[in-house]
Amino acid sequence: MIERYSLIGIMVSIIILFMDFYLLRKRKIQGRAFVLWFLIGGVLGLFSGAPILLEAFYILFGTQDALASILAAGFLFFLLAIFYLQYKISELHSLLMKLAMESSVAKHLREQNERKTKQIK
Amino acid sequence: MEYEHSSKNASRDAQKGSETMTYKVMVMIPAYNEERTVGDVVKSIKALYPDFSIIVINDGSDDWTIENAKEAGAEVVSLPFHCGGSLAVQTGYWIAALHGFDYVIKIDADGQHRPEEIPKLLNPLIAGEADIAVGSRYLKPNNNNHDSSVRDSGRVFSSTLVSLLRKTDVTDITSGMRAWSQKAIQTLLPVYQEKAFIEDSVFWVVETLLASKKGLKLKEVPIEVFPRKYGESKSFSLSKMLTYPIRLIRILIEEV
Numbered sequence: 001m002i003e004r005y006s007l008i009g010i011m012v013s014i015i016i017l018f019m020d021f022y023l024l025r026k027r028k029i030q031g032r033a034f035v036l037w038f039l040i041g042g043v044l045g046l047f048s049g050a051p052i053l054l055e056a057f058y059i060l061f062g063t064q065d066a067l068a069s070i071l072a073a074g075f076l077f078f079l080l081a082i083f084y085l086q087y088k089i090s091e092l093h094s095l096l097m098k099l100a101m102e103s104s105v106a107k108h109l110r111e112q113n114e115r116k117t118k119q120i121k
Numbered sequence: 122m123e124y125e126h127s128s129k130n131a132s133r134d135a136q137k138g139s140e141t142m143t144y145k146v147m148v149m150i151p152a153y154n155e156e157r158t159v160g161d162v163v164k165s166i167k168a169l170y171p172d173f174s175i176i177v178i179n180d181g182s183d184d185w186t187i188e189n190a191k192e193a194g195a196e197v198v199s200l201p202f203h204c205g206g207s208l209a210v211q212t213g214y215w216i217a218a219l220h221g222f223d224y225v226i227k228i229d230a231d232g233q234h235r236p237e238e239i240p241k242l243l244n245p246l247i248a249g250e251a252d253i254a255v256g257s258r259y260l261k262p263n264n265n266n267h268d269s270s271v272r273d274s275g276r277v278f279s280s281t282l283v284s285l286l287r288k289t290d291v292t293d294i295t296s297g298m299r300a301w302s303q304k305a306i307q308t309l310l311p312v313y314q315e316k317a318f319i320e321d322s323v324f325w326v327v328e329t330l331l332a333s334k335k336g337l338k339l340k341e342v343p344i345e346v347f348p349r350k351y352g353e354s355k356s357f358s359l360s361k362m363l364t365y366p367i368r369l370i371r372i373l374i375e376e377v
Binding site: 094103107108109 | 198199200201202204208211212215216219314317318
């Protein structure tokens with residue numbers, strides 16, 4: 001008989017994959033994000049559908065049951081995801097600051113040109 | 122816009138063999154919510170140096186800073202939102218490079234610096250003794266230091282560290298009154314444009330390290346610094362103070 005956590009895992013996996021493809025079709029998700037969530041959904045579905053694969057986690061983490069090893073793997077993944085997001089946020093912050101600077105310089109040059117044009121007229 | 126300089130004491134002029142030389146000088150005043158003081162600062166600079174271009178870099182102020190600066194006769198370049206002092210200074214560098222200014226001076230908008238002391242910073246640049254001149258309140262005998270002990274210890278720590286690492290003698294690394302030659306601006310600006318955003322608290326440390334790395338000559342000159350007339354410094358907060366050592370370590374890893 002299929003375990004309840006397996007069933008829930010498969011359902012969540014299907015939802016992730018469905019949403020991922022739906023957003024891709026609507027062009028509301030970037031290519032890299034699509035690949036990431038496709039892999040997450042696929043791996044979740046695979047491990048939920050075939051819990052025997054979790055034995056690798058038992059060995060790797062040395063935990064007593066499947067859920068504990070999933071939790072441990074999930075926690076580590078969560079930390080890595082936060083790290084990556086922080087990196088992306090600081091990258092975006094830098095870009096935003098550069099854009100702010102460029103826009104203010106461009107505005108200044110435009111104003112100067114307008115003043116010069118008025119003077120010529 | 123132009124600064125007339127007597128050739129009698131300047132080696133650079135002697136080399137060129139001219140009686141007087143004129144220079145395009147820009148005074149950059151980064152300002153964030155300084156409506157009470159920016160007008161007076163601009164007026165006093167204008168009165169002393171009518172030929173200098175005074176450009177106020179408005180860092181997203183939401184008070185009357187822009188209006189007061191314009192009324193006093195300055196040109197205002199506005200950042201679209203509050204980006205911090207380091208970005209305001211970098212914007213000033215960019216404008217100076219675009220317009221080909223020979224020298225750029227930075228002075229605070231809060232009235233802490235004396236415009237009368239601008240020549241002290243300009244003269245070493247014109248004489249070719251330095252590419253960057255930094256006003257130091259600690260070089261003045263019997264100086265009246267107005268900083269808190271926490272800020273002072275941070276300054277002493279970073280100044281000593283940079284002095285040791287780069288073998289440059291720096292006493293007031295966070296000084297807000299500075300001057301750059303065109304060579305310094307043209308050397309530093311492309312590096313900043315390539316770099317990630319630099320936080321205000323470590324900007325001058327980064328610049329000092331960069332300048333030394335790029336072979337720019339830095340010279341400190343004694344200046345007097347008055348206490349702020351209104352409000353509090355925007356470059357200091359408890360969180361900044363607590364994370365300052367980490368920021369400094371990060372910068373040293375990046376730059377050394």
